[in-house]
Amino acid sequence: MTQPNPAGLEDVVAGTSEICFIDGKEGRLLYRGYDVRDLAEHATFEEVVYLLWHGRLPNRAELDAFVQQLRSQQALPGQVLELIRHIPPATHPMAALRTAVSFLGTLDPEQDDQSREANLRRATRLVAQFPTLVAAIERVRQGKEPVAPRRDLSLAANFLYMLRGEEPSPLHAEVMNVALVLHADHELNASTFAARVVAATLSDMYSAITAALGALKGPLHGGANEQVMRTLLEIGSPERAEAWVKHALAQRRRIMGFGHRVYKTEDPRATILRRLSRKVAEAAGELRWFEISQAVERAVAAEKGLHPNVDFYSASTYYVMGIPFELYTPIFAVSRISGWTAHVLEQYANKRLIRPRAEYTGPTHRPWVPLERR
Numbered sequence: 001m002t003q004p005n006p007a008g009l010e011d012v013v014a015g016t017s018e019i020c021f022i023d024g025k026e027g028r029l030l031y032r033g034y035d036v037r038d039l040a041e042h043a044t045f046e047e048v049v050y051l052l053w054h055g056r057l058p059n060r061a062e063l064d065a066f067v068q069q070l071r072s073q074q075a076l077p078g079q080v081l082e083l084i085r086h087i088p089p090a091t092h093p094m095a096a097l098r099t100a101v102s103f104l105g106t107l108d109p110e111q112d113d114q115s116r117e118a119n120l121r122r123a124t125r126l127v128a129q130f131p132t133l134v135a136a137i138e139r140v141r142q143g144k145e146p147v148a149p150r151r152d153l154s155l156a157a158n159f160l161y162m163l164r165g166e167e168p169s170p171l172h173a174e175v176m177n178v179a180l181v182l183h184a185d186h187e188l189n190a191s192t193f194a195a196r197v198v199a200a201t202l203s204d205m206y207s208a209i210t211a212a213l214g215a216l217k218g219p220l221h222g223g224a225n226e227q228v229m230r231t232l233l234e235i236g237s238p239e240r241a242e243a244w245v246k247h248a249l250a251q252r253r254r255i256m257g258f259g260h261r262v263y264k265t266e267d268p269r270a271t272i273l274r275r276l277s278r279k280v281a282e283a284a285g286e287l288r289w290f291e292i293s294q295a296v297e298r299a300v301a302a303e304k305g306l307h308p309n310v311d312f313y314s315a316s317t318y319y320v321m322g323i324p325f326e327l328y329t330p331i332f333a334v335s336r337i338s339g340w341t342a343h344v345l346e347q348y349a350n351k352r353l354i355r356p357r358a359e360y361t362g363p364t365h366r367p368w369v370p371l372e373r374r
Contacts, residue, residue, distance in 0.1 A: 014193065014356070019052060019342050020185040027265040031185055032056070040272050045155055045180040045335070046070060049127055052185060052342035053120065073128035074149035074158065077107050081136060081146060089141050093330045094222065096137045097130075098213040104129070105206025114202070119348060122205045123341035130337045131155055134330040135162035156180055159334060163323070171283055172321055175276050179314060182269040183332050185339030187262075191215040191222070195340045199347040200354040212340045213333060222329040224311035225318070227256040229325040232292050232316060241295030249303055257312030258300050266307040273313035280320050289316040 021030040029036040032051050039048055043057075046067050050058045058066060083103050087096045104126075110118045136146035139162075147162040156177035160168035168176070186192070195212040199205070216222040235244045248255055260267055281290040293316045300306050318328055 014188060015196070015350075015354070017187070017343070017346060018055065019346060020187045020339065022187050022262045024260075024262040024264050027263055027268050029186070029268050035268075036182060037268055037272065040178050040181050043181060045177050045184070045338070048181050048184050049338040052338050053123065053345060069124055070128045070155065071149075071151040073125045074132050074151075076129060076132050076136065076146075077104075079107060080104060080133070084133075084136055084140050084146075087137070087140075089143075091141075092217075093134065093137050093141070093326050094213065094217040094333075096141075097133060097330050097333060098210055098217065100133050100137070101126075101206060101213060102210045105204060105210070108204070108206065111204070114204075114348075116345065116348070119205055119345055123345065126205070126209060126341060127337050128155075130334045131159035132162060134327065134334055135159060137330070138163060138324065138327055159331075160321075163327075171280065175280055175317065175321065178272065178276060179317070179331070180335040180338075182272060182310065183335035185336070185342065189221065190218070191336065192340060192343050196343050196347045197354045199344040200350070200352060202348070202351075205341070205344055208344045209337065209340055212336075216329060216333060216336070222332060224256045224309075225315040225328045225332075226325045228312055228315035229319050229328070231256065231296070232289055232319075235292055235296065237288070238291045238295040241292055242299045245296060245299035245303060255296075255300055257308055257315065258304070258306040260307075260309045263307070263309070267309040269310040270308040270313055273310065273317060274308070277313040277317040277320075280317050284320050286320055289319055292316075 019032065021033075022028070023030070031039060031048065032055055034051065034057075039051075043051075047057055047063060049070075050063065050066050080100055080103060084096065084100060087099065108122065110121065132146075132149050139146045144165075147165050149158050149162055153161055153167070154173065154177060156179075157168055157173035160172055160176055188196075191212040194215040195208040198208040198211045219227070235241050245255065277290050277293065278287075281287045293313060297308055297312070300308075315325070315328065318331070319325065323331070
């Protein structure tokens with residue numbers, strides 16, 4: 001068995017959870033026991049949210065009621081829209097999203113109620129409002145007015161509608177739904193762990209989610225698919241990919257979108273996104289970015305033996321869909337808010353403060369030296 005590495009808590013078991021399981025050897029990702037490949041093929045994102053929170057898939061009546069609850073909570077308070085308008089346009093959308101979510105907490109109508117029922121209502125508001133927040137932030141950054149959400153569209157389709165101001169094609173709505181399903185949860189990654197640490201103090205859900213967003217904003221956790229797209233733009237053509245990869249490796253540059261701390265084979269989400277990237281590219285008649293991606297994948301496999309992860313093919317998929325790459329990490333958050341809230345709810349039920357120890361490596365028994373003798 002691999003020995004845990006305390007430097008990055010690698011392979012250190014920090015708690016128990018019934019929400020998500022990663023089988024790194026077999027390349028499987030399970031939400032509450034369901035394989036993500038089955039969910040990506042058959043489920044709506046709304047069904048996955050229900051599954052993560054309640055431990056089972058909803059029946060038709062439960063799903064219909066849940067969808068209506070989400071749709072009734074999509075609109076943002078006017079104070080939040082006003083805040084977004086005052087955020088400097090050069091601010092990265094992740095910083096704007098973190099700030100807006102923290103502000104949302106001050107408007108919580110149930111601040112004194114920390115029951116599970118009240119926290120489920122908070123989670124519902126957060127999942128419903130994240131697409132609206134991200135779309136509004138981007139619209140204002142572009143000097144445009146935010147688009148109000150519609151109650152007749154799925155969360156995935158509604159996000160694209162609010163972002164563009166027009167209803168998305170069925171293909172784009174389908175692809176966005178699958179992307180949200182794939183990113184919904186991933187066990188104790190950095191942002192989820194941050195959320196659970198805050199929730200373990202019995203702080204409010206908005207504080208826990210703000211902490212998660214702060215962790216996701218860091219480039220070693222979020223932002224990889226944004227950097228992947230910048231790489232593809234730098235390479236420019238499939239013919240240049242192999243030489244670019246060799247040169248980057250010779251310079252000890254990190255090639256984003258490859259390898260994973262847990263998976264020892266291909267990330268199953270990358271397998272699905274590779275197929276979606278091709279599908280979107282063929283529909284748009286723009287295969288260039290998919291072909292560059294494939295050429296980079298072959299070159300990295302030959303040079304380093306690494307597999308692509310979830311970030312690699314999501315980059316070209318979103319780009320061909322016309323989504324600005326500054327939004328790639330916020331879109332991750334639009335999905336992962338479902339998993340974050342599930343973990344926060346689970347942590348609240350645990351009622352145990354997370355307080356690990358550190359292995360001290362500094363000096364001991366140092367004698368006191370008076371100031372005039374130092």
